[in-house]
Amino acid sequence: PRLVYGRMTGWGQTGPYAPLAGHDINYIALSGALHSYGRAGEKPTPPVNAVGDFGGGGMFMAFGMVAGILSARSTGKGQVIDCAMTDGAAVLSAMTYTFLANGQWRDERGVNLLDTGAHFYDTYECADGKYISIGSIEPQFYALLREKAGLSDPAFDLQMDPRQWGPLKEKLTALFLSKTRDEWCAIMEHTDICFAPVLSLKEAPEHPHNKERGTFIEVDGILQPAPAPRFSETPAPPVRMG
Template identity: 45%
Template sequence: MLDGVRIIEIEGLGPGPFAAMLLADLGADVIVVHRKGGGVTPGMPERAVLDRGKRSIALDLKAPEDVATILQLVESADGLIEGFRPGVMEKLGLGPEVCLKANTALVFGRMTGWGQDSPLSHTAGHDLNYISMAGGAWYAGEPGEQPMTPPTLVGDIGGGAMYLAVGMLAAIMKARATGTGTVVDAAIYDGTAHMMNLMMTLRQSGGFPTPRGQGLLDGPHWSRTYRCADGGHIGVQCLEPKFYAIFLDILGLGDDPEFLDQFNRDSWPELTARLAAIFSSRPRDDWATTFAGSDACVAPVLSPEEAMAHPMNAARQAWREVDGTLQAAPAPRFSGQAAWLPGAIPTRGQHTDDILADLARRSGARP
C-alpha cells in the first residue's frame, strides 16, 4: 500500500519506532538512522522486532558530515520521524526549518509525551504519566482501588504511535497534492485524550459517569474478568441484552430474577460476587469450551504464546514466530495483497554502505 513512500527515522524509543515499523509493514521504505558506535538501550535487544522491514544506517548525529548525510536522505524522503525532547533536533542542525528547506514537501513527524509547546514539554515522562494527566488512567481499576498501570498499549502505542502514523499519512497525502510539507506534532497526551471520546459519547446518555465502577464498561458483572479454578482468567463483556440472555442461559441463570435486571447498578457488586464463585469452580479452558461458538461474548484471557497456539490464530495467523522471536503480523489486511512475510530485522548499520553508495550516485547524477 505504501510502495514508493520513503521515511527517515531517527533512532528513538517506543512509539516513534513503532510508528515507523507500522509504515514499513505497509510497504514504505523506512531508513532508520542508528547511532554510530552507540550501544543498545538497556532492556532492548540487539535486533528489535520494531526494526523489521527497515534499512539501517549508522551515523553520528553530532558529526557535521553525518548531519549532512541525513539532509541528503531528507531530500528524497516523504517523511522524517523523531522522538527527542523539543529543541534537540534543532540543536543538532536537523530541525524542521532546516529539513523543510532541503525538501519543501517533507512531512516532519515529531513524537513526544507532552507535545512541542506546553507547560510540560521539556519535562521527562512515561506512558503512565501521560495517560494519567490526559484522563486515560482514570477508569483503569476496580472501584475503591488505585488505578492499575495498564500496558503501554494505551499511551505509547494507542495515543502516540498510531496518531503519529495517521498524522504522517494525512500530511503526506496533502504534501503530494500541494507540494508543501508540514510538521506533525504527535503528543501521547493529546492522542490519549482523543481516544477518550468513545467514553465521552457514552457519558452523553449517562452510560459512563465519572465515579469508577459505575459505567457500562467498567462496573457491571457482565463486563469484567473472572479468576478460574486453575488460576487462569475468563473475560466477559455481554453488553447487549440479547447476548446477555445467551450468557445467562449457558450458565443456567436464565430464570434467576436477580440476574434478569441487567442494568440495575445497585445489584452489580452482589452479582459480580456470585459470578466470581461460579467461574472459580472450573478451569479456564473448560469455561472457554463451554462458551465456544456462542454469542455470549466470553473469551479466555491468553498469554501471547497461548494466543499463537489457539485455533483462532491458525486461521488468522496474527501471531508468528520467526527465528525464535514471537511477533504479531501487520494489521489491517488488504484484498488482493499477498500473504505477509516478516520483514528482516537488520543489524545496526547493516545497510550503511549501500545507502551511502546510493546517495553518491544521486549526487553524481545532479546537473
C-alpha cells in the first residue's frame, strides 16, 4: 500500500487520445506550447524534444515520484503518478497563458516580448556567420546594452513600445553584422547586458564558464553533459558507461 507507481505517457492515462500513438511534437502541439515557438509569419518550430519528452515528461515524472515518495513516507499511503507529457508541456507554458490572460501577450508567434518580437530579446547574426543572444529586458540592462553597443540613437528610448520593435530590430541587425561574434564577446561578455554567444554543441564544452564548472564531462571517450543539479552534501557519483 505504500508503493508509488510512476506512469509517464504522452497523452496521459485518460482522455480520447490516451490509447493513441504520438511523439513529442504532437504532445506540445495539443498543449498549446508549439503554437508559440517560431518567427512571426512562419510555421511553428519545435524546440527539438526538450519541452515534451524531457521537460514535460522526464522532469515532471522525477518531480512527481519524489513528491509521491515523500508523501508515502509520511502518510504510509502510496499512489499512482499520472504524468502526461501534454500536461507537463502545458504547465511549462503557464507563464505564457498568464500573460495572455492579462492582455500582455498576443496569441501569435514572434510578436511578443519573449518570443523574438522585441529587439532587445533575440539572437543576431554576426559578420562571421555566427550568432549572439541578447536578453536586455530590464532598464538597467538595456541601458548597458546601449552603452556598450553605442546605441545613442534616441529611437532606442522607446524600448517597450511594440510599434518600434520592428524598426529597432532592423537597426540592431545591421549593427551586429558589423563585427564578428568574438569581437562582440570582447565588448559584451562579463557585463550585465544579459548576453551570451550562441555556441554549437561542439563549442559549448570548450567555453571557459562551462569548463570551470565541469558542465560537460568525458566518459569512456564520449563527451556529455554532467549530472545536474549539484548537491552540496550528496554529490552525484562518477558517471559510468554500461
